[in-house]
Structure formats: C-alpha cells, structure tokens
Amino acid sequence: MSTVEAKKSCTEARAALEEYLHNELRAEDAADVRAHLATCEECSAEHHVGEMLTAALQGACKDRAPEELRERLLASLRAARDQHS
Template identity: 35%
Template sequence: MTHDHRDPSLAECADFLEQIVYFLDNELDEGDCSAVRVHLDQCNPCLEKYDLQRTVKAMVARSCSEAAPDELRERVLLRIRQVQVEIREIP
C-alpha cells in the first residue's frame, strides 16, 4: 500500500474528524470506513484525536453499566411518548 505523505488540509481533517464518531460506532459503509482508515494512516493529528475518542468511548462504556432506576425509566418513557404525540399533532 502506497501512502501519500502530503499534509491534509484543515477542511479535509474536519470532514474526517466528523466521521470518526460514526467510524467508532460502525455506522459508516465500507467505502467511507476505508477512506477514514487511509486518512488516519496519513494524518497523525487526526489519529491522536481518534485514539482519544476511542479511549473516552471505552471509559464511558465501562462506567455506564448500571441500569437506571425504574421510576426514572418510567418518567423518561412517559416523556418520550408525550413528545411523539406532540410531533404527530404538528400539521
């Protein structure tokens, strides 16, 4: 694999940084995943930001293993239903 060692533009980096969250969540198609991988191989600043995002995501996942109390879950579900009704009523 040949790497193009040019410096990516700030706009190009901004586009890839936006996609990193989707990349981490496996929400990109294979073509976009390949483009992100290539960019990360070529751009150390973006790779560092990717590593930071991945670390934060892993820490949050480990820290969020508790289930919400039943009363809170019921209040949240009730509010979601209220919002759904309000959205349906908007012409």
C-alpha cells in the same frame, strides 16, 4: 496534497469520526477515514481520545449502583407513586 486539501481531509475525517468510532459508516467511507487516520497524526490522536472516551463510557454503563442506593431509590419512587395515586 496541498494544505487546503489536507485540511479538507481533516475536516471531513473529524466530521465522520464519531460514526467511525461506532461502526456506523458505509464501508467506503470508513476506509477513507481509516486511510486518513493512517497518515494524519492529529486526527489519529483525536481518534485515540475518542476510543478512550467510548471505552470509558461503555464501562461506566455496565456498573451497577450499590444495593442500598437502589433500595432507597425504589422506596422513594414507590412513595411518590403512592402519593399521586
């Protein structure tokens, strides 16, 4: 594969990486990205970073605010609603 073809493959793989991470690609396209990641160290490293970020964000979305903060926020929202009613 020439350098131009390799760069094009990297460009295409990186453009599809987010959809690949979220399983949003057609099976054919996902297989192409997977094959490229198996042979390209740079894109594989970028994919790994994407996996780590995705996992961190998913974990952060599962966290709940402390109960005291939730109560203060709800009280503030109720007070604002009552002022504008």
